[in-house]
Amino acid sequence: MPKxxxxxxxxxxxxxxxxxxxxxxxxxxxxxxxxxxxxxxxxSNQAGLSKPNLLYYFASKDAIHEELLSGLMDTWLDxxxxxxxxxxxxxxxxxxxxxxxxxxxxxxxxxxxFANEIVQGAxxxxxALKGDLKNLVDEKxxxxxxxxxxxxxxxxxxxxxxxxxxxxxQHYADFDVQVRAxxxxxxxxxxxxxxxxxxxxKILTP
Amino acid sequence: MPKxxxxxxxxxxxxxxxxxxxxxxxxxxxxxxxxxxxxxxxxSNQAGLSKPNLLYYFASKDAIHEELLSGLMDTWLDxxxxxxxxxxxxxxxxxxxxxxxxxxxxxxxxxxxFANEIVQGAxxxxxALKGDLKNLVDEKxxxxxxxxxxxxxxxxxxxxxxxxxxxxxQHYADFDVQVRAxxxxxxxxxxxxxxxxxxxxKILTP
DNA sequence: CCAGTATTTGACCAGTCGGTCAAAGGAAGG
DNA sequence: CCTTCCTTTGACCGACTGGTCAAATACTGG
Numbered sequence: 001m002p003k004x005x006x007x008x009x010x011x012x013x014x015x016x017x018x019x020x021x022x023x024x025x026x027x028x029x030x031x032x033x034x035x036x037x038x039x040x041x042x043x044s045n046q047a048g049l050s051k052p053n054l055l056y057y058f059a060s061k062d063a064i065h066e067e068l069l070s071g072l073m074d075t076w077l078d079x080x081x082x083x084x085x086x087x088x089x090x091x092x093x094x095x096x097x098x099x100x101x102x103x104x105x106x107x108x109x110x111x112x113x114f115a116n117e118i119v120q121g122a123x124x125x126x127x128a129l130k131g132d133l134k135n136l137v138d139e140k141x142x143x144x145x146x147x148x149x150x151x152x153x154x155x156x157x158x159x160x161x162x163x164x165x166x167x168x169x170q171h172y173a174d175f176d177v178q179v180r181a182x183x184x185x186x187x188x189x190x191x192x193x194x195x196x197x198x199x200x201x202k203i204l205t206p
Numbered sequence: 207m208p209k210x211x212x213x214x215x216x217x218x219x220x221x222x223x224x225x226x227x228x229x230x231x232x233x234x235x236x237x238x239x240x241x242x243x244x245x246x247x248x249x250s251n252q253a254g255l256s257k258p259n260l261l262y263y264f265a266s267k268d269a270i271h272e273e274l275l276s277g278l279m280d281t282w283l284d285x286x287x288x289x290x291x292x293x294x295x296x297x298x299x300x301x302x303x304x305x306x307x308x309x310x311x312x313x314x315x316x317x318x319x320f321a322n323e324i325v326q327g328a329x330x331x332x333x334a335l336k337g338d339l340k341n342l343v344d345e346k347x348x349x350x351x352x353x354x355x356x357x358x359x360x361x362x363x364x365x366x367x368x369x370x371x372x373x374x375x376q377h378y379a380d381f382d383v384q385v386r387a388x389x390x391x392x393x394x395x396x397x398x399x400x401x402x403x404x405x406x407x408k409i410l411t412p
Numbered sequence: 413c414c415a416g417t418a419t420t421t422g423a424c425c426a427g428t429c430g431g432t433c434a435a436a437g438g439a440a441g442g
Numbered sequence: 443c444c445t446t447c448c449t450t451t452g453a454c455c456g457a458c459t460g461g462t463c464a465a466a467t468a469c470t471g472g
Contacts, residue, residue: 034243034322037241041430115380118381120238126387163377168374175325175373182339195363202360266460416470420467423462434451435453436449
């Protein structure tokens with residue numbers, strides 16, 4: 001579990017424990033029902049606390065949601081951040097794909113929390129998308145363009161390449177129900193890693 | 207008080223017009239806010255009708271939503287349905303990709319309506335996913351397997367191939383906000399068709 | 413034109429939701 | 443034991459939401 005914490009003022013053990021309980025419960029509830037589809041009662045039940053007690057630790061339902069989102073943003077961008085311009089181009093990108101797919105497998109709730117937010121126009125995340133996300137992407141796009149120019153990878157549109165990586169990997173978390181409905185008994189993550197590796201080798205090989 | 211919501215009932219022009227108005231408004235509202243995030247007041251305002259008038263044409267908020275979903279399901283599956291086993295394998299699949307992408311461009315609201323539903327576990331669509339969708343997919347997978355066996359296309363996992371087509375094309379509708387935030391001024395659909403064509407040529411060429 | 417039917421709406425209701433608050437429990441030091 | 447501060451909660455509130463209903467208003471065929 002990525003840890004969600006703002007190292008501001010000192011917190012007692014009880015505060016730390018209950019904040020964690022609440023955020024964990026909120027992740028569960030928000031990711032399954034969306035923001036408006038979730039109620040403080042659901043979250044407090046899930047956390048094993050009373051509703052007024054929730055609001056003792058967080059100012060409002062919105063505050064819980066925002067803390068979740070901002071805490072998760074960093075974790076979510078981390079795999080892209082570690083893309084190493086000095087590494088071998090294709091293995092670097094394949095490793096990024098693999099890491100993203102692994103996150104879909106291990107943290108589907110986090111992925112769905114973002115998906116819920118973005119599908120509905122990202123009202124509480126637009127700034128982060130146009131800011132941190134775009135900056136990081138622009139930075140990494142330069143590297144990818146470079147690899148293309150040097151003939152190390154195929155000449156692909158770098159932005160759309162990143163969109164491909166995001167959509168193909170997060171699909172297994174966000175559309176999990178559909179994937180499983182179609183596959184029947186087969187476990188999605190048995191085949192997905194090899195399949196995606198194959199796909200991106202084909203896309204990237206010059 | 208006559209029941210007009212029963213199926214197989216002839217509809218007057220007024221009934222037809224108002225039902226259409228309501229469904230159009232509901233599509234707009236539901237796709238932007240999800241089911242629980244939408245209110246009958248929003249929908250009735252959007253439709254230019256009073257709230258009780260909505261409920262004269264539809265039994266409940268749920269009924270509007272269900273009618274939208276079931277009405278859309280067919281449209282959404284249509285491109286896959288027309289996949290022709292007797293056509294040229296690669297052009298057939300590329301045409302399917304192109305049609306799906308075109309639907310994301312022309313009907314983003316419909317795509318987001320589905321996305322909202324599926325991300326939240328598809329409570330009202332599970333049967334359709336495990337039924338109609340799975341049946342159609344199973345049927346088409348046979349064709350794809352066949353093409354693979356005959357060496358007409360590369361040997362790819364047919365289910366995951368379809369997942370790829372869905373995720374890559376619908377991403378441009380469902381994550382539109384994110385795509386545009388990252389691209390800045392560039393119009394996503396200027397590059398997407400050529401990019402995806404290129405990607406699937408690489409994936410499918412034996 | 414009229415009777416009967418279809419359509420529309422203002423007023424209203426019961427349940428839910430986010431949030432408040434005063435007061436009741438702790439725990440820890442002195 | 444008391445005091446002080448932190449934590450917890452039952453009771454409650456106003457706003458909102460899906461839905462009802464009786465009465466008013468338009469339409470339509472005869």
